[in-house]
Every structure is written in structure tokens, then in C-alpha cells.
Amino acid sequence: MLLGCRRSLLTTSRYTLSRNNWKLYSSLADKYHPKVSLLPFTNDVLSVQAKLELLVPPMFGLAAAIKGYGQMIFGKDVVDSGIKRTNFKPIYIPTWKVDCIASFTSDLGDSDHPTVMHLREVTVPGINHHPLARWVKSFPTDVDDASPFSKGHLEPLNGTYDILALPFMTSPTAIHQALKEAPYGDIEITEGWSVDPRSVEFQMLAAYPLLHPAFLAEYTLGDKHITIIAHGYHDYFSVWGHTSHPGVWVNAEQGATVTYLRATKPIVGGPAAMPDFLDEENTPSNLERIAYEPDMNQTGAQELAWEKLSASVQQIYAKNAASLSFEENYRHAYNLVIAKQGKMLYDGLVGLISENLDIFAKEKLVPVFPRTELDGRDSMEMCQAGELFVKAFREVWDDHESSMSKISDLVKYMDRVYTQSANVPKITEQGSKLFLTEIIHSTRYPILAQLNATILLLIRMERNGTAINRSAMKQCVNVLLTLRDTNIKAVFESTVYKLNLESEILQESDTYYTNRAKEMLDLHDLSEYLKLAESFINAEQDRTHSYLSFHTSTPLQNILISKILTPHTSRLLKGPDTVVSEATTTSTHKPNTALDLLIDTERTEDLARLLRMFQLPPEESGMRLLRQRLKESIVGRGKAINEECDEDTITSAKQSTDGKKVGEASTKSLAVQTAIKWMNDVLNLKDHFDRLLKNSWGGEVSMQTAINEAFESFINQNKRAAEFVSLFIDDHLKKGMKGKMDAEVDALIDRTISIFRFISDKDVFERYYKAHLAKRLLQSRSTDDDAERGMIGKLKVECGFAFTQKLEGMFHDIRLSGELTDSFRGFLQRVTEGDDSAITIDMHASVLTAGIWPITNTTDFGGYVMPPVIAKHISHFERFYNTRHTGRRLSWQPNYGSADIKVSFKARKHELNVTTAAMIVLLTFSDVEIGQELEYSDIKAATGLPDVELQRQLQSLACAKYKVLRKHPASRNVNTTDSFAFNYDFTAPLQRIKIQTIASKAESTEERRETEEKVEEERKLQTEACIVRVMKDRKHMTHNDLINEVTRQLASRFTPVPAAIKKRIESLIEKEYLERASDKKSYNYLA
Template identity: 45%
Template sequence: MSMAARRGKPKIRPPRKLGPDTSIKDTWTKLANAIREIQNHNASKLSFEEHYRYAYNMVLHKHGDQLYNGVKGLIAEHLDQLARDTIVPTFPRTSGSSSRGAEAIERAMEGDRFLKAVKGVWDDHTGSMRKLKDVLKYMDRSYTTSAGVPDIYEVGLTLFLQHIVRATPIHTHLIATLLSQVQLERDGETITRSTVRECVDILLRLSINDSNVYLADFEPEFLRRSADFYKLEAVTMLEKGDSALYLRNVERRLIEEADRTAHYLSSMTTNPLQDLLVEQLLSPHLSAILDASTGLTSMVDTEKVGDLRRLYTLLLRVPENIGRDALRLALRIDIEERGKAVNQSATETPDNDEDPKGKGKAKESNALSSALRWVQDTLDLKDKFDQLLAQAFGNDLSVQTSINEAFQSFINATPRAPEFLSLFIDEHLKKGTKAKTEDEIDQALEKTIILFRFLHDKDKFERYYKNHLARRMLYGRSASDDAEKGMVAKLKVEMGFQFTQKLEGMFTDMRISSEGATTFRNYLNRHGALPFDLSVNVLTASYWPQAIAAASTCTFNSTLAVATSTFQRYYDSRHSGRRLTWQGNLGHADVRVRFKARTHDLNVSTQALVVLLLFEDVDELSYEDIQAGSGLADAELGRTLQSLACGKFRILLKTPKGREVNPGDIFAFNDGFTCPLAKIKIMQVASKVESPREREETQVQVDEERKHVVEVSRLRRTR
């Protein structure tokens, strides 16, 4: 066994007890002097073991109260001295809630000096307390536990609270200086953040009534002062009338205050302070911000995406969705106002029902341009707000709903919206439009579907679309069959099979007619050829628009009658129980006409051909003669004669001259007609845009169809 093992473990010797010649009074006197030396930073001269023994013996001999209370007194005495000598002389002399320039710099420096003095006293005091805690360790372990009192270090903190932080007038100056430093920084001055942070930490460390001094004394006053400051700032900034500038300031303040609580105030203040900013800067001023001359409407006009994004982000901070709802309402009002302007521009073009001055063609062109412009303006407006929705409003579904509601409102405020939309599609799908790629056409049609979704009167749109589609198909004006079928497919996706069933039936009729042309040619080869080429489209009446399917009076001359009879026999040979009704108003013909100067190939409507054939043997006919020979009704005859005698290419001459055709007019074949073109297309005068009278008729028909739908619905409910 080693020597160390034989000796055993060394023993800790307890402090020596008081001798017979050592009194408690003397012990306390020596200990008190030692404590003062510690407080005066002379601890290096002292014997830790000796003074620890003094405190130990006092507790051991039942004098713990004297020791405990005596130390408290010495601490309080020392703190009072530090307050008088170190803190009070640094009280800031300047005052005022707002200052600039040299005065502000002086306030910042005085405040910093005062706060550093408080921090210096705190460091002095806590340093002394840590040393005292070591000397009085036995007292804390034995006496304070049995007596149910705080240990000496906690007593030191409490005394610091009582004699420094909450002592008059230090407390007043401390809170005021902290608030002043914050305000100086808000005003743009530079402060020493670390000094403020150190004093805030002191307040957070000191407890009072189950809280801390920061929450009890500083934060309430800080929030109150902040509310007053930002309330005044809001009024001042709003008086400038610049919403974008105001919002930038709000955003800056929110960032600054978040940074402030993160760096030298408490994070516990972050949420209350941010809520306060919203309460003072945003919540009471939503209308002023949105409705100002530089508010939402101006931002949209100038496409200030950044300002709009900031507006949206800030209004989201307003509690209970009040800010978002205000934005949604303002957006809806703004869009509806813009929509009213679009609607107004569309209604400024006069209707062409009456044409006393012979300007019907110009009016017709203006009416069509107005209809197309209405759709394009609406699409441009929708594109604008779709972009803003994505770039500024974060594709917020509630905001999107408000935008869609606004478009639905102003689009349906235009009774002619279904007609305009169908005309726009017609313009993109027919031949002769400005050169566009298939992608451009498809993109335009895709956008029209968006507007179609907003329409209430989709049945009215169907009527217009069917009419326009029929004309494109029958007159060979469709630019692309694929585009036509693609558009119908889009409508089918939106509305279902029933909505497009008749439209698809029209395509089927045209396809079958095209396939039957070969069969008809074979029939003619077997039964004798016709003097001219004949192409016939056989249409199912229930598929096509009523205006097209309705019987049309037109008297064919003998040559044409032979051709129609031949086709009738061919058709009867293939189908039984079907009746054909010839629609002269839907066809067209290529006819070679000999004039004095030269011969021209004219492309005219079937009705125009019937009228021209009347002039084969005569040079001049009256309106009444032409009507008797053609069998055309007044409206159809008037349009036909206008196209032949009043248009760009005047195949007939009218007496008296003028653009209007009236009973009693005389018409003569224009034998002297000249034109550099060998082939001439003479367009039938026809209205693309409905007149008021035609719109009334359309509405009556739509209402009648709706009545049947309502009656069927009621019958189903009854069953």
C-alpha cells in the first residue's frame, strides 16, 4: 500500500469559532469594514477566509438577522452614495420631445452620458454583490433558507431597484431619457444603441410584482408615446396627398421599429409595437389611402406594380381582413368605373336603323368598329388586372374574385355584350382579316372564352354565334376549319354538349354536302349535264339559325329552275320523305357579264344573279318590274339593288341617283361599266351589327325560348 493511501483523504477544517475575547459587535464591525472595502474596490487587501469566518460565526451564534439586515443597510447606503456622486450629476439638462440640429446632438450626448452612468453604477453594484455573495455564502445557505428571505444577491437587485431605478427623480429621468433616445433615432438622429440596450437589459433583469421593470414601467409609456407620435405623423403625411409616399413611409417605419426591438429594446415589444403601427398608420386611414388622387386608381393607371404590391402587403396587416376587404371593394369600384367608360365608348356610335342622309354604310362600319373595340378594350382591361393580380396581389383568390365580379358587373351592364363578343370572334375566324398566325388567333379566342364566362345571357350569345358561324360557312368565309371547330370545342368545354349540339350539326351538314358533291356529279354524268356548275348545301333546318332556315321567296328563271329541278330529282332518288326548300338568299354565283369595254367575271349573291338575269333581254326595268320578276321581298330586294347600283361597282344605273332604293326607281343595265379588274366581287349589302328593331326581335325570340325552358323546369319539379 502506498504512503498516500495510508494517510487517507485530507479533511476540510471548519472556520474557527469565536474565542472568548471576540464579541459579536467586534465581528460585525470588522465584517462591515470589509464590505465597505469591497464596495470601494479594495477587495484585494482582504482575507477571504477571515471574513467568511466572521459571517459564519455570526450565523452560527444566532445573529443571522443582524448580519442580514446590516448587510442590507450597507448596500443601501452605498447605492445612495453612488446615486449622489455618479448618477445625479449626469441628469440631462435639455428637454423637449422633438429637436433638430445641434440641440438634438446635445440631447443625444447628454442622454448617452446619463445612461452610461446608470450602467456604470449597475456594473459597480453587481460586481460588489458577486463578491459579497461569496463571503456570505454560508448565510445564504443556512440563514436565508430557514428565515424564508431572498438570498443576498437578490436583495442587492431589489435594493438597486428601490434606491436607483425607481428612486425619485432618477426613475423619471431614466424612463424619459430612454424614450428620448428612441425618439431622436426616429427623427433621424444617431444614438449609441448599445448604451440603450444595456439599460434596457437592467430593466428586464429587475423584477416587480411578478413582472419586470421594463414591462411595468417602460413599455406602457413607450407604446403610449409611440401611438401619439405615429397618430400625428399619419395626419401630417396624409395632408401631402401622396398615397405611394405615405405607404413607403409606413413600410419604412414598420421595418425600423422591428429592427429597434430586435437590437436594443425587448422582443416582447415587437408584436404590440407592430400592431400599434397598423392601428395608427393604416386602420383609420384606409379610405384616404385608397381614394386619394394618388391612390389605387392612380397606381393602376401608371402601372406602379411596386406601390400596388406594397399597398396589398400592408393592408393585409390590418386585422380581421378589414384591409383586404377595403382593397377588394376599391378594386371592384375602380374596375367598374373603367368598365363604364368602355361601355360608354361603345354606345357613342349611333344605331343604323334609320339612314335619312344615305350614310348607312359608314354607320355600319362605325358600329362594327365600336363592337370590336368594346371587346378589345375589355380584353386589354382584363389582361391589365390579371397581370396586377399576379405581380402585385400575389394571386390572392379573394382579390381575384372581386376582379371577376367587377368584370361580370360591367360586361352584363351592356345588353349588347353577347352580340359584340360574337362579332369579335367572327372577325378573327373569317377570311380577309389582318394576317395573324394560328397561335395569335387561338390566343385571342381563348381570351374571349374568359369574357364568355362572365356573360349572363349565354343563350343570346349562342343565337348570335350561330348566325355568324352560318354566314362564314355558307359564304365560304371561314379562314380555317380547324379554328372553327376549335372554338366550338372551347364552348363545349364551358357549357356542355347541349349548348354546342346544333353548332356541331351545322358542321355535319357542311361535311355531308361536300361529300355529296361527287355523288351529284356522277348523277349528272348519267342523266345529262347542266349548262353551268351547281353546288348545293343541304341544311337540316333544326340545326341552323331561324333567319337562315326560314323560307325565302325568290323566283328562279327557267335556266336556274331546270338546275334546281335536276337536283331535286337526284335528292329524291337518294332520300324519301324529305322536302327541300331553296334558299336563294344564302347562295352565291360566278357569272360572266359582257360590257361594251370588256367582259368581267362577277361574284354575286344568288339573289343578285336572279336580278341580273332579268336584264338579259331588256335594258331598263322599274323597281316594281324587278320585284315581280324576282319575287324578292322589299327588304331583300332593296339590299340586292343597293349592292348592284349603289356600291363601288355599279353594274346597274339607278334613276333618280342616290344611295337609297325606293319603289318607283328605275334601273338600267350599265353597258358602259369599266373596271381594270377581270374578276369582281360584289358584296351583298347586309347588316353585321343588329339594328334596334332587329335587337328587339332577337330579344323576343330569346325570351320565348327561355319561357319554354322555365316551363320544362317547373314540370320536372312538379313530377
């Protein structure tokens, strides 16, 4: 019967049961006695019936149980007859709620000092029928809804049922013995701690009647009778019942999955007693109500009880509670409440608590107020004084809480009965309110002001480097977080900490960090400033989590950011007016800001901290500003690279070198040197910022975007960027890949592609790349076919199949030309067979598909006068080609060819590798006597070369490193008045010599304009093709939508200007591909 009761273990002490005079009250009035409480019906009739009978979770209904188990118990004939409900009644079942004090010993205690427990609301059956008496143990113990009878108790029944209240059949005088005879030996207080049943004694405090709502349902199953009782209070649901079949009972506890039938031993009282419950004479009007009440009407009993109880309260505050008898003091408080003296008891306790709190303030707090004269003295003395005060404050709180806990145990009955009816706070809640009024907001002593000032002082001292007792601070602040203004609903917003302390902490912090920021700006650079700022932020976060409220962390951090970072981010990035870096920079760009200094010196940790700190302020003064300054820094470096690699700059640098060296033709053209320098500088700059992005910024997306935008900006400011990238690739594919591992080659290609991505005019790059690739393929200058194809594969990934289609076609032509040359050699052998005078040379002809290769000169031989032996072999090749392909016309382009010539000099023979034009020039001297000179005009007439080309070839042969011709007069430039002779005395250490043609310094203005015009013409065609594709798909589009879509699709090749797109639209309208719609703002596609 102790199952479900609420109990509190109080103390172990010598205990002697005492007897009091109890008066038995009995009423036979024709209405509910005020002492009788009832629980309301909260389960409606239909839901209970459904749970009993239907398949409703969490349990199966009675019908399902009968179907599953009935045949085994009753037999098939009975079950097949079906179950029928014959009666359904809401009833009230009588119980006693008992308050008592129990003492007992256990296997862990001793008989001289038993354990004393207060048992409250122990449920005891008020009826002696065995089935119901056993069922009472399943009743809920929380009965906060219990109250004197009203019509509201029966509301879910909708007034359609009469209520049967079963009579009390057990007397409260028998409860004491019933409790004592309960099976305590089966109860464990804790694991391994069992009650000795022989030692149990009870001191009755009160027994009051409580009626529990239930439903009684009757069913027939053939000739069998089934009775079931179910709870009517809340959603708590269990059933207990019986059948008229001997030894069969219906039972289902809450949470069971099946309502089942089980056979049990015969029960005393048996099924035959159950119909007595339905005696119609047992109505509520003649229900017997019984209750215990102590007799407090004796003279002076109330005063004596309060005198003893108040003396005990004073002993509690004096820390002498161990000498008190809990049972005696509990009974005093209980008796006063029963005697209608709850208000006197409550008010008396409030007065005693207030009195003792005032004593605490006067004797424990005021004497340790920090003295104002300590200001400015030794910080350690100030710190000790402050810590002493906050410790004293916490000690006062702990003493108050300990006393209130003990007082609350004594007056639990008052808290349960009087405070609820009088609508006043429980004594512990009232104690907290009294602490607020008597201590925190005391009108006699400035405790709160002193407390706030002390806390602020200790915080300020800790910020300045003094170690303080954080544990004492935390304990003090926790008190302020515990005390609340109950008029404010939000928990934290109602605390004393929030209402009285937090604002002062924030104001103090605002002032402190405003002053610190001014000091730091004058004394520290960007790196040191950010270190201090981060240390402040970490310190404040640690402070709030150590002894302040975590709610303060966010506003405190906002103050820090607003004072230390936000107003000064621009100045911090700029730094002092003059910043000099001692480190080697990535370019000749000199750092002139604090950010530049960090970047150039690659201070990884400082840059990582820079990002962390600039993520804290608002976007406009934080990350947006940092990204903008980063972009400016990168663009500044990029502009310096562009200026350093300007053609005029390179030329001036060359002219300032040694005269003899200047006079020699460089093996690398000026344009290639410029391109390589520019690309190397840009790649080094890219590598530099890639390292910063990885090591300092952790790949932060917005920083990477800023870096990419900056590189795109300065790279596209260089109008020759596309040409430079192509020249860089060309140079490495011709020479730079020798000796490199595959991984190194792939890395170089990837780095180059990373720069290529930033070029907006990719069609310009394509034009240059095709030209350079054509020379490499036709002159066999490429050193690594895998690298060539790898580069084209990367370009295809970046720009798509259309971008590399012609490049792949060029490789296809070279492969077919190799096969064609092998066949031509056989043909030539057959043609010259038997002709001893025939001179044969090994000629390799590359047949190129028109439209794929970047060949613009369609004139046969470009005006070149071919030597007879070469002309004869060309004729043979045309005959051979025509036999294999009819209807095709060959147009010879010797300016893309090369030749290997064996030349006998005085010292030795050398094999010279030269261009076709250089070969024609050298063969002009084959029939000239040694030492005989030829005039420039004679050479021009013999070769047919235009002046520009002839001068380049003569300069390569007479003025460069390998001087196989002599020039008169000697100079590094070729004029039309010069004369040339074969240099018979030429010597060189190598047998095979490659004579490179001196390239022009750069495209001339006319050549560049011609290139731009060709690019522009190609763009017109591409733009028109794109417009047609889009309109063919969409059929109808507005002007703006068409502009946007065309711009998007062409972005992978170049960035079209809206005005240019508009012109192409007009052209297509004229060509009748498009027409304007009637609204004049959109276009229609014409099939």
C-alpha cells in the same frame, strides 16, 4: 467519487491549506438526530417488483435475463428449476454528503498557483461493503427533497413494510483521505485538461449524513441465491446485486435495455458478507449519526467573521476582489450559518448592498441627469446628454450585477441553507429587489422619471432624423426588461419596462403620429403618403427589434395604423378634388381620384405598397374599402366603354366625317365595327388590370375577385355584350386569323373566353354564336378550321357538352354535305350526258339538320324566284337526294347561300362572289341590253325578294365599293322609285371580287324583340326541364330549396329570376309533372 458532484470553478491564486478545529458529534439517541436527512420513498413496491421481474420497458426483467443468460452461467438444470422470490425489503443506505474546497494543479496550470474549486454535495459511501460502496456512485446528486424523518417519507409503502437502516461503517474523519485517494488522474476538467493526482489537497467544510431509500430483493434459482438492490427514490432506476455463484454479479444501469448477468473478478468482502446487511439489530433506533460542525462559540468569533466578510464585500464594490481569498471568505459565511447566525449575515448583506446602491445613485447617476435647459437647443447636444445618462445607468447596473455575482459565490451555503429555511429570497434575487427600491424607485432621486424622459427624448429625436447610440439604448432597456415585480406571475407583464416605460412610449407615439398624419395629408399625395407610412412602420419595427422590447412591436404598430392609416384611407383613395393624369389612359374614362391616377399610370411599386398598407387597418377601412374603390374605378371605365360603343354614338361619329366617304357603303357593318371596338377596349382594360394584378398585387385573391366582379358588372350592363363577343369572334375567324401563329391564335381565343366568362346570359351568346357560325360555314367564310374547333373546345370546357352539342352538329353536317356534293356531281354528269343543250353549273348543296341550325324561315326558297338554270339543278339535286334518303323533305333556304358569277365587262372579265339573292338580281340583267334600265318594281317582280332584302342587295351592288350596277338617281339609299342598269364600264384591279352585302346597322326593334322572345321561350323550356330533372332525383323538395337548386344548375347558361322559376313550377303542376305537398310549402314529383 467525484462523479455527480456539483462544483464551481472560482479562481486561480496562491493557496495554502489551513486547519480548523472540528468537533466530532455522535448521538445514540433513540430517535433520528436532526442532523440526519432522509430522501423519501417515491417508488412503490409493485412498480419496483415489476421492473425487477417482469417484461417492463425500458429493461427486461430478471426472469428474462435468467432465461437468456442463466443456462450459460448456472447450467440447464438450475435454470429449468425456475426463479423464486424469497425476500423483499425496503432499506435505507447510509451516505455522506460532503462540502469541501479542493486545490490542484493540472497539465495546463503551474504548481505555484493551483486551481481552487468548491465541491458541494459530493457523495461518499457510509458503508464499507464493496458492492454497496460501488453502487453509491449511481445515486442522484439533486437531493432537494431531503429532510428530517417523517412518516411522509414512507407513504408509498402503505405501512406494510418495516424499514431497515444500514449502519454507518465509515467515519467522517476518513473522508478527507478517501477523497484524496480517488482516481483523479482519470478525470478531465475539460477536453485535454487533466488533474495531477499528486497535487490534490482538500479543506473540509462539512460532512452531513444522508440516507438513500432502496429495495433489497432476494431470489433463489435452484440451489443458487441472488440478491438485488434497486433505487426507491423517484423514477431513477438502477440495480446492483450478486449471486451465490462465485464471480457472478447482477448489474443494470438506468436506461439499459436488458437486466443482465455478468462474470467479474472476485470482490473483497465477497457474497458471504451480504447477509450481514439483514441483521435485524441494525434498526433506525441505534443508528450512529455523525456530522462535522465548526466551533463558533469562541468569544468574538461571530463578530470577527462578519467584520472580515463585510470588509470583503466593500472591497468587492470597490472592484478590489482580486486581492481577496475566496476560501477564507466562504468559510466565514459558512461558519456564521452553521452557528445559527444566518439572519445576521443576510440582514448585514442587505444593508451593505443598499448602502452601496445609494452611493451609486448619488455619485454616478445624479450628476449626469440631462439638464432641462437643453430643451430647444442643438439636437446633437441634447442627444449626447441623453446618451451619457443611459450609459451611466447601464454602468451602475453592470457594477451591481458584478458585485452581486461575487457576493453570491461567497454566501452560497447561506443561499442553500438559510434562505430556504427562512423563506427569503436568495441574495442575488434580493439584490435585484434592492436595485428596484434604491435606484429605479428611489425616493431621494427622480431616477425613473429622468430615465423615461431621456428614452422618450432619444426616440423622438431618432424619429426626426437624428442618429442616436442604439447600442446604449438597448443596454439600458435590457436592464428594465430584466428587473421584475415578483408579485406578478407573467414574466413580461412584471418587468419595469412594461410597468413604467412602455405606456409612456405608446402615448408619446400616439401624439407624434397623430400630428404627423395631419402634416402629411396637407403636403403629400397618395403615393408619397403611403411611402412615408410604410417607412414609419418599418422604422418602428426596426426600433422595437433593435433596442425596445419585441412585445412593444404589436401595440406600437396598432397605434401607427390607427393614426396614420385607418382614419384617412377613404380620403387617401379619393385624393384632391381635381386629379389630372399626364399618362395615356386605357379608355376615355378620365381619372378623378388618386386611385385612378395610380391605376392609369400603372405605377407598379406604388400600387403594391397600396395593397400592403391597406391590409393593415381593419377590414372595413382597409381591404374592403380598397376593393370597393377598385370596383368603382373599373366599373366607371367599363361604363365609358359601353357609352363609347353605343350605336347612336358610332352613327353620330360617322355622320360627322367627310360626305363622300359617308356615302360609300362600308365593307364592315356598323354592328361589327361597334362590337370590335367594344371588345378591343374591354380586352385592353382586362389586360391592364391583369398586369396590375400580377406585377403589383401578386395575384392576391381578394383583389382578383374584386376585378372579376367589376368586369362582370359593367359587361352585363351592356345588353348587347353577348352579341358583341360573338361578332368579335366571327370577325376574327373570318379574317383576323390570317398570318397568325398557333400560339397567337390560342392567346386570342383565351383572351376572348376571359370576357365570355363574365357574361351572365350565356344562352343569348349561344344564339348569336350559332347564327354567326352558320354563316361562316355555309358561306365558307372561316379561314381556320383549327381555330373554329379550338373555340368550340374552349366553350365546352367553360359551359359543358350540352352547350356545344349543336355547334359540333353543324360541323358534322358540313362534312357530310361535302361528301354528298361529290356524289351529286357524278349523278349530274350521268343525267346530262348526251344533252348538248344542257347548261351545267357547279352547285354545292349543304344539307342541314333541322333543330341544330338557327334557321327560322321554313318556307321553301323564302319567296325567292330562282332563275331557270338554278331551278333545274335544284330539281336534279332533289331527285338525287330522294334516291339516297326516303321519307325526308328538303326545305331550301337560299338566303344562306352564295354564288360565283363570271361577268364580262367592257374592260375585262371578272368573277364576282355574291350572295344567292345578289345572284338572282344580277341574272335579271343578263337578258337586258347594255344601258337599258330596269325599274325597282320590275326587279322586285322578277326576283320575288322582299323590299328590305332587295334594297340591301341593290345597295350592295350599286352604292358600295364595287358598283356593278348604276343607280338613278345617284344616292346612297335605295328607294322604290329608283331605276338600275348594268354598269358595263365597271373596272377593278382584281379579277376575283367579293361583293359583301350591306348589313343593317343593327337589329331593328322588332328583330331584337323577336330575338328576346325566342330566348325567353327557350329559357322557359330549359327551366322546366331543369325542374323536372331535379324533382325526379329528389322526389320531394321545399319551394326555397327547389328555387336555389334550379338557379344553381342554370347559372352556367343564364341567371333565372325566382319569379320566372315559380311560373314554370305552376306550369308543371298544371301539366301534372308536380303536385303541391300538404304543407303548401313543398312539392312532390309525379312519376
